[in-house]
Amino acid sequence: MNHMTVAASEQSFQAVFNHLRDGFHETASGGGDFGPFSASYDVGVRLEGGTIDLQNNNTVLLSELDIVYDPLILRLGIDIPEICVGGFCIIPSPFGCILRAPRICIFSADPDIQIDLDLSGLIESEISGTFSIDTRYFVDPGRPAGMSDHDAQDADVPNKWQLFLNPGWLDIDLIDIADTVGNILDAAIDAAIDGLLGWLPGWARSLIRAILGPIVALVRAILDIADDIQEWLSNLLGISLGLFNTVVTLVADYFASRYPFLEFEDPIQVLDPGVNLIAVKVPIRDLDVLVTDDEMVVTANVGA
Amino acid sequence: MAFTNHCDVFGSLHEAGINRVVRHIMLQRPSLFNYGTRLFAQQPGLLCEKIEAHPEVEDRGNPILTVENPLPVPGTNGLYGFDFCVQIVKLEIDFHPGNVFALPPELNPPLQPQRLALRLTVCAAIVCPDDRGLEDIVKDLETRDRDDQRKDDEDGPRLPPTPLPRGKPACFCIDVFGVAQVTFDGPSGSERVCIKLMGLEIVDVRPDGLETSLECFLATTLRLAVLPRTKIPLDFLTLELGKYGSLALTPTPISANVPHNPAIEDDQLAVRLDLTVAP
Amino acid sequence: MKARVNTCAVQQSCLQSSALGVLGSIAHPVGRPGEYSGRVMQGKSQVAEFSLHAGPDVDATQVTIDLARIAGSPLVGQPYKAHKYSVNSDGYLMLFVSEGLGGFWVQLSSQGTYRSRVVFDSRRLKSGDLFIATLIRPGTHQAKMPRAVAAIRVRAPEASDKAFQPPPPAGMTCTKTGFVPKRLEVYATQGIVFGFETTSRVQIDLTKPAPARSAKSRRSARWRGRPDIRR
Numbered sequence: 001m002n003h004m005t006v007a008a009s010e011q012s013f014q015a016v017f018n019h020l021r022d023g024f025h026e027t028a029s030g031g032g033d034f035g036p037f038s039a040s041y042d043v044g045v046r047l048e049g050g051t052i053d054l055q056n057n058n059t060v061l062l063s064e065l066d067i068v069y070d071p072l073i074l075r076l077g078i079d080i081p082e083i084c085v086g087g088f089c090i091i092p093s094p095f096g097c098i099l100r101a102p103r104i105c106i107f108s109a110d111p112d113i114q115i116d117l118d119l120s121g122l123i124e125s126e127i128s129g130t131f132s133i134d135t136r137y138f139v140d141p142g143r144p145a146g147m148s149d150h151d152a153q154d155a156d157v158p159n160k161w162q163l164f165l166n167p168g169w170l171d172i173d174l175i176d177i178a179d180t181v182g183n184i185l186d187a188a189i190d191a192a193i194d195g196l197l198g199w200l201p202g203w204a205r206s207l208i209r210a211i212l213g214p215i216v217a218l219v220r221a222i223l224d225i226a227d228d229i230q231e232w233l234s235n236l237l238g239i240s241l242g243l244f245n246t247v248v249t250l251v252a253d254y255f256a257s258r259y260p261f262l263e264f265e266d267p268i269q270v271l272d273p274g275v276n277l278i279a280v281k282v283p284i285r286d287l288d289v290l291v292t293d294d295e296m297v298v299t300a301n302v303g304a
Numbered sequence: 305m306a307f308t309n310h311c312d313v314f315g316s317l318h319e320a321g322i323n324r325v326v327r328h329i330m331l332q333r334p335s336l337f338n339y340g341t342r343l344f345a346q347q348p349g350l351l352c353e354k355i356e357a358h359p360e361v362e363d364r365g366n367p368i369l370t371v372e373n374p375l376p377v378p379g380t381n382g383l384y385g386f387d388f389c390v391q392i393v394k395l396e397i398d399f400h401p402g403n404v405f406a407l408p409p410e411l412n413p414p415l416q417p418q419r420l421a422l423r424l425t426v427c428a429a430i431v432c433p434d435d436r437g438l439e440d441i442v443k444d445l446e447t448r449d450r451d452d453q454r455k456d457d458e459d460g461p462r463l464p465p466t467p468l469p470r471g472k473p474a475c476f477c478i479d480v481f482g483v484a485q486v487t488f489d490g491p492s493g494s495e496r497v498c499i500k501l502m503g504l505e506i507v508d509v510r511p512d513g514l515e516t517s518l519e520c521f522l523a524t525t526l527r528l529a530v531l532p533r534t535k536i537p538l539d540f541l542t543l544e545l546g547k548y549g550s551l552a553l554t555p556t557p558i559s560a561n562v563p564h565n566p567a568i569e570d571d572q573l574a575v576r577l578d579l580t581v582a583p
Numbered sequence: 584m585k586a587r588v589n590t591c592a593v594q595q596s597c598l599q600s601s602a603l604g605v606l607g608s609i610a611h612p613v614g615r616p617g618e619y620s621g622r623v624m625q626g627k628s629q630v631a632e633f634s635l636h637a638g639p640d641v642d643a644t645q646v647t648i649d650l651a652r653i654a655g656s657p658l659v660g661q662p663y664k665a666h667k668y669s670v671n672s673d674g675y676l677m678l679f680v681s682e683g684l685g686g687f688w689v690q691l692s693s694q695g696t697y698r699s700r701v702v703f704d705s706r707r708l709k710s711g712d713l714f715i716a717t718l719i720r721p722g723t724h725q726a727k728m729p730r731a732v733a734a735i736r737v738r739a740p741e742a743s744d745k746a747f748q749p750p751p752p753a754g755m756t757c758t759k760t761g762f763v764p765k766r767l768e769v770y771a772t773q774g775i776v777f778g779f780e781t782t783s784r785v786q787i788d789l790t791k792p793a794p795a796r797s798a799k800s801r802r803s804a805r806w807r808g809r810p811d812i813r814r
Contacts, residue, residue, distance in 0.1 A: 003321025005572075006543050007307035007314040012579050015551055085717045085772040088752055090610065098644050101715050101752070101774055102608050102679040150360045161543075203721055203739070203792065207771050210740035210747045218746065264544040270325060270536065271333060276367065278360050280332040282325055284543070294306035295314075298543060302324040 604685025
């Protein structure tokens, strides 16, 4: 028979989880070179929502934890092709061109044009997964050997019991990319080209734009967007840049290693200190956790 | 049936656990269980039972004994008093159903539901002065002039009394039993579980009046000195679950589903709490 | 990001065969095998020299020389190096200017046993020579040769779904009686090849630029949404 039993209902567990969830605010960045274009991102991630379901197999099921990308800045660096004139054949022959006009380049962009897309709030994704509960005994590395528990409490290096949510598996689903992302990309491309050409005389801008063709179509070709920008963006962020893997890793690491959902000092305080009276502290041993359909049950013994 | 069927958070402490907790309190707060005059504080070897204390108590200069004034010798106008000590050397708790120790008949066994039984061993002594010491005091009292005596009569007893000299403590120990219940105490959000003594019985002291007086003495000491300073915080009973998640835990109201809260049942003290999430 | 613009190309409003600049080039048929030496002049200063070997055994039917690249600046202490080229004796010497202010002209001399002889002077183009002009500025241009003019209308490319590809080069001939045809309409960046039936030179000036259209391209792409995308 365990000395101590503490049980928290699913609702309580949800409340504790919500508190933990609300403390999550991480940032990450990444990038890559993909030939004719490069891409990088800076992202800040928060979490919202999420439903906890305690399971009879000693696990906690998490569903529909919303990921809020706040902000998500995607930077695309694009090589606009050189614009050259000439190069045409003057004297053709059945055996090839005998005389060819020289090619003269009148416009190039070096290095790339850069398009910054603010995708904050335009991408919806969710995390689901299961967690087991990990019990750990934490000894503060700053605590010298032989230090008493009361001294350790005063020096803020007490030992602790900690319970972590250890992810078994985590899935991230990309739910939606807002329709407006296409227009945003469009406008960003136009703005970038305007910035590039803006100082040229009007006729030269028109000519370069005409030679390049519709800028959006050109950039789309460079970026290899094809018909569906949402799918392209999903692949770029998810596969090429690994953004979603990064987010899953951040979430997993947060819950599994960095922030316990339950933590208390060992020995635990029973009576507060008084004038010339030490606090009364009681050691806790054999901490264990069981998850059922209804509740999380923590058991422990009072140490001798 | 789930622990949290009718509440959000459940916490319980088995009687084996609470007895360990009591032991830790006795080691780390010995002055709560040991009382005596300055003589015993200065010469702890004279105590009836050696006080076991946690090393931190000595390291930090905490008292092992609560120092009290000597018991006045009646008729000396408070001039002289007995050195004495009172020690609770053992304290055991048995939750309903009582199965750790048997209650004396005076406490109407068996232990009733929602009750806990206490078994204490109390040792005490007064330091009885030797004859030579007394003779010196008699002489002192006789030599006090009439004016001093009139002044003593007018002013009343002066405190603290001077301890009677050169005596030896005459120790005795008695077994004491008690019955108590538990309630919540304290402001909302900072409730603690406190033990309310309902009855106390010393076994086999005669005459009955002496027994009753001693029981009163001990019960009053427990009620005023010991029990108010040993309330159990909810944070301890819930392993600080609410503290970490910024949850506000308050006792679940009494209802048909929760007829007792805190409850004593199945050899355990149990509390049921509802949570309010802090904004 | 930086844009490199060939400002001389963009700002150029006059093309001359006798003082080559960006967007103009000259092709001269070598004609005979032999050793030749070339002098590159800019105004009155020689800024480069080269030697040319023309032989039937050389595969290349064309040697292209970027006069801006090989020119030094002797007046500011930057001497030029001698360059060597080879071309098939039936091939062409192509002269052009890739960047800069231009104003180059070239003399080619054959190296005989006893003396050299000027066989080509780019200031006076003869039968067989070609002057290739690429006009990029929309508007009305005037081509001039001594005692003759022609009008060239350069049109801006139409906005369309596709990138603009200029049509094949147009042709104009310099004859004793003037240009043939006397009017020409081309698109910007479409080449014009001037042939010569008489010894002459050509100058093309912008006389009336076309008004500029709005710099923004008409958006023609639409993005379609797809609500259920899963990894």
